[in-house]
Amino acid sequence: MPKKVFVSGCYDMLHSGHVAFFEEASKLGELYVGIGSDATICALKARKTINPEAERLYMVKALRCVKDAWINRGSGIMDFEEDVLALKPDIFYVNTDGHSPAKEDFCRKHGIEYVVAKRVPHGDLPARSTTALRKECRIPYRIDLAGGWLDQPFVNELAPGAVLTVSIEPDYEFNDRSGMATSSRKKAVELWQTDVPETSDREKLAKILFCYENPPMMGNRYVSGSQDSLGIVIPGLNRLDYDRGYWPTKITTRTDADLLAWIEARLWLVPLYPRRAEYDVFAGTRVTEENARALASATDAAWEAILAKDASAWGAATTAVFEAQTAMFPNMAPADVREIIAKYAPVSLGHKVSGAGGGGYLILVSETPIENALKIRIRRK
Incomplete structure (x- = not known):
């Protein structure tokens, strides 16, 4: 029986970096994706998403490497807790800038393997991030x-x-x-x-x-x-x-x-x-x-x-x-x-x-x- 792998994030303006991340995660088992709600992203980033949650959910669920996806029921950076406890995944997969000690402690408490991946673009494609794809802003x-x-x-x-x-x-x-x-x-x-x-x-x-x-x-x-x-x-x-x-x-x-x-x-x-x-x-x-x-x-x-x-x-x-x-x-x-x-x-x-x-x-x-x-x-x- 394949392992359950869970990832969570905003996934606004879906790009090749997101897809490469999902593909890497799916190599470890069946991939489930928790998506931050519009309200959660607005609270964390103090801005609205480009694509609303219904559209973001539709695009993520359409990817062949994704077994299932949903809008997380909670709020804040730990908005996935209720959903993870219901799913009972074997692996929680994050990239470096998605890592936090709170997530790691949560996984340790519930016996979930915590894996931190590096950002690796697919093949010869350039590295992508939503920040870079938004209106180019170089203000430090x-x-x-x-x-x-x-x-x-x-x-x-x-x-x-x-x-x-x-x-x-x-x-x-x-x-x-x-x-x-x-x-x-x-x-x-x-x-x-x-x-x-x-x-x-x-x-x-x-x-x-x-x-x-x-x-x-x-x-x-x-x-x-x-x-x-x-x-x-x-x-x-x-x-x-x-x-x-x-x-x-x-x-x-x-x-x-x-x-x-x-x-x-x-x-x-x-x-x-x-x-x-x-x-x-x-x-x-x-x-x-x-x-x-x-x-x-x-x-x-x-x-x-x-x-x-x-x-x-x-x-x-x-x-x-x-x-x-x-x-x-x-x-x-x-x-x-x-x-x-x-x-x-x-x-x-x-x-x-x-x-x-x-x-x-x-x-x-x-x-x-x-x-x-x-x-x-x-x-x-």
């Missing part, structure tokens, strides 16, 4: 490597300090509320559609984006930090020094290819989950001068370690950054995130979570490959 995301929260005046008025960011190419469509400056990027897309405009004054361009996202008449409780707009607009590695204000007093940019390549080779991202709508990072805050200074000091150590290309020191500083952040904002590290961090501690030199709000992605520093983790490309220009 950004990663907060260290210092997040110091771009907020209520923190940097207690102690001046820096935030370190890298601008990264949009090779993946990062989930909304994942700490990758997705809200600022959406505003950048509204302003510029497909790419950051060419200009000799990138700081001015970042100010335009910052002001567009944070209009004073809106009365927002939380102002998106300027590290988001700066990290998107200015390529490479950036050190943004803050002292009693929303905008940095100094910006230091490094775009030398060897340094950026060194960072890329040692930076790994493990998907966690998007921040939940009811999540309140400000609950139980302990913003003190001592904690702010600890964050600033750890960020300085990370900067020096990166420039010296000292991976061990960078890893230790990254962990110190995270501990300083969570000393001020304990909700950044709920128990389930701490459990995932503990799992990766033996194979990494240091860790933090993406952005300043918790959730999103676990950022790891390692000299050796981290199994099933994502790699990024830093924007050079």
Whole structure:
């Protein structure tokens, strides 16, 4: 009797990459496909699908390698749970950017073999992704490597300090509320559609984006930090020094290819989950001068370690950054995130979570490959 193989995803704008993924999975047994509903995709990606769920279901079910398919009954990144428990598959098959520790733990709990595949195009066909096939958009995301929260005046008025960011190419469509400056990027897309405009004054361009996202008449409780707009607009590695204000007093940019390549080779991202709508990072805050200074000091150590290309020191500083952040904002590290961090501690030199709000992605520093983790490309220009 053939094994049951289950895969789950959006499968919008069905392309050869999807078909190759299905064909690879079907080699292991009869293939069943759970498809994210329109509501689920909208919540995760903060956008509507190109093709509605009925059309996506029709196209997937039409593939000869698919035994059956349906719209998942749940929501969020674990929208398949009820359907999997009903199907009782032998194998849960995902690709690298579909992997998450939550999925792996779910399979372990229910005795399902968990297989993570690499993206392999069929034959001589080009590699495809839905992100690339949508209207071509080269506007980057950004990663907060260290210092997040110091771009907020209520923190940097207690102690001046820096935030370190890298601008990264949009090779993946990062989930909304994942700490990758997705809200600022959406505003950048509204302003510029497909790419950051060419200009000799990138700081001015970042100010335009910052002001567009944070209009004073809106009365927002939380102002998106300027590290988001700066990290998107200015390529490479950036050190943004803050002292009693929303905008940095100094910006230091490094775009030398060897340094950026060194960072890329040692930076790994493990998907966690998007921040939940009811999540309140400000609950139980302990913003003190001592904690702010600890964050600033750890960020300085990370900067020096990166420039010296000292991976061990960078890893230790990254962990110190995270501990300083969570000393001020304990909700950044709920128990389930701490459990995932503990799992990766033996194979990494240091860790933090993406952005300043918790959730999103676990950022790891390692000299050796981290199994099933994502790699990024830093924007050079």
